[in-house]
Amino acid sequence: MSARLDNLIRLGEWNVDEKRRQLSDLLKLMADLERRVRELDDEVEREKFAARSKPSESGMYYGSYIKAALKRRENLMDSLEQMDPVVTAARDELADAFQDLKKVEITQRNRDQREARERDRREQAFLDELGQESHRRRQRAG
Secondary structure, eight states, X not given: OHXXXXXXXXXXXXXXXXXXXXXXXXXXXXXXXXXXXXXXXXXXXXXXXXXXXXXXXXXXXXXXXXXXXXXXXXXHHHHHHHHHHHHHHHHHHHHHHHHHHHHHHHHHHHHHXXXXXXXXXXXXXXXXXXXXXXXXXXXXXX
């Protein structure tokens, strides 16, 4: 019976590790999207400064650029919004996997403790029997 729980524990640990990796990947993806939004915002600020400093050269292109940049930013923000429920679900799955693992580990620990108590009880009964037999022999001899 114990071997089956060991296998369940290994499977649970693997499952927790897998859920942890998936959540980590999602968080990295979100961080990358956030970084790209910041970089785009910085780029827009640089272009805005360039357009102000040389309006004759960049003026006619700035409108098209800003329109495309705002669309890219909107797409990135939409992607970030879509990631929120996915990350929340991944966190929930990780928590569930961790709880499942803990249940099996606690069950195993309880079984181990029960087996140890039974082993100790049997050992004590054996020692008690030896002590009684020794006592009987001393009484017969004395």
